[in-house]
Amino acid sequence: MTRPLVTLDASDPLAVLRGLEAALAGGPALLPVAEDVPALPTPPPADVPQRVALVVETSGSTGTGKRVALSADALLAGAAAADQALGGPGSWVLALPTHYIAGLNVLTRSIVAGTTPSLVAPGHFTAEAFADAADRLEVGPAAPRRYTSLVPVQLARVLDDARATAALARFDAVLVGGQATPAPLRERARAAGIRAVTTYGASETSGGCVYDGVPFGTVQTRLVDGELWLHGPMLAEGYLGDDTRTASTFVVDDGLRWYRTGDAATTSDGVVRVLGRLDDVVISGGEKVPLGLVERHVRELPGQDAAVVTRRSSDEWGEVPVVVTATPIDLQRVRDHVQAALGRAARPAAVVLVDALPMLSAGKPDRRAIHALVDDE
Structure with a gap:
């Protein structure tokens, strides 16, 4: 069984939101793309397996291009576990591109909460644009909490602006990921009264699944020859059109399916510390x-x-x-x-x-x- 794969322009986040909502409900699968990102060498397929709801294209900052296939079950499991870890559903400010998993996570969690995210004005991220989006954010009884997701450079820009910092301090949690968050930046955020939650994950794990070094929900971790492996209901189906890469990255051991992250890590008392890429x-x-x-x-x-x-x-x-x-x-x-x-x-x-x-x-x-x-x- 297959379903069609629809490509949408990621520069229109509300269109992506509607497309993702339809995909999660069993409609056509969604592939958001950005015009300013180089296309992968091969075009996407017209149809995908029925279980696939979302396809995320990623070349990464060092690796080769791939199309990560995610099921609705994986996306919704990740969203539910994240909401539980953060304290409940909420309303979101969207400050990240929606062709990347972190931005798509904001949309997924908004769909689950029945809310519409407040959008930071497109283009170069500024603290003023973030503060404006925060002022527009609407909360209600069903989702009374305020959330956003930023990369470290965005958080630094917000902290350089008094109005934006005051706006961010009203949020119940600020997810910070995409790369390691420097300790001085975390300390600045804490001193400003901001609840910054460092996240770790990948497109292959439906986004962040480790918060402040602790796996959330039913996520399990394992170290194999120094490499971090992850297991849980949020794992991707694999890579479209690349069975070899899928087989080498998603492995079954002791009856469980694991994602080999390619990252070196250490663990102590249940806390994961990622050291960087093994390669x-x-x-x-x-x-x-x-x-x-x-x-x-x-x-x-x-x-x-x-x-x-x-x-x-x-x-x-x-x-x-x-x-x-x-x-x-x-x-x-x-x-x-x-x-x-x-x-x-x-x-x-x-x-x-x-x-x-x-x-x-x-x-x-x-x-x-x-x-x-x-x-x-």
């Missing part, structure tokens, strides 16, 4: 250096909450970490700070100063473009 480890002078962990410590430094750490070839060491930032900082200060936390091998070899960091439309750093900047130096 984003450099061997520097014979020692393994996780670039994501180096980046996390660099972002602890003042003004560096958006800095990116990438790799560069070295005749002496093999590969070395390099910091790319739009905010000037002394290299020795960076090296001393990282060495104190991670050792000599993790010290960045250079700081590359740029006018602006290349970004993806979802607000994440475009790591391939950033790596190219370092290669061109």
Whole structure:
């Protein structure tokens, strides 16, 4: 059994909302796309398996293109577990693109709550536009809570504006994800009275399924050779047109179906700490250096909450970490700070100063473009 796959322009969030609502009710499956995002090499199919309600295209910041197929059951299970973890259904401000899973999650949770999200004006995200959307947000007895979902750079812009900060402080929870949230940014939010909830997840898990390091609902975690695996009702069906990738990424073990995240992690007392991509480890002078962990410590430094750490070839060491930032900082200060936390091998070899960091439309750093900047130096 199949059903048609309808492609919609993600620049019209309300049209995507209506399309998603129909898909969740058993109508045509939905594929939201953005005009400013490069198309995948192959066109999407006209029809998809009956269980598929939503298809999310993603190239990621480092990987190759894929189409993640999600069922209505997975999306609704994730929404229900998230509502329970946050304290109940609510009304949402939509500040993220609706061709990415985080923006689609806002729509799904709005549909479940029977509310219509308040939209941040399209275009470049500004604190003023967010404050305006927050002022327009309507709450009612059935969904009395206020929620939004942001990426770290958006949260930082809000915190730089007094009116937007005051508006955000009225929210019951602010989901912050898409990338690691620097500790200084979390502290700023907390000091401003904002309940920021750091999230971890992927399109393959119907979005965030780990809040503040704790899996919600019936989500289970496992570490296999240092890689984080996730299990739960929110897992995707797989990848459209790519059975090989589906089989290698979604595996059955002990009778349970697991998603291999490709991320390195540690767990302690039930709390998950993601260290970065397993394939984003450099061997520097014979020692393994996780670039994501180096980046996390660099972002602890003042003004560096958006800095990116990438790799560069070295005749002496093999590969070395390099910091790319739009905010000037002394290299020795960076090296001393990282060495104190991670050792000599993790010290960045250079700081590359740029006018602006290349970004993806979802607000994440475009790591391939950033790596190219370092290669061109």
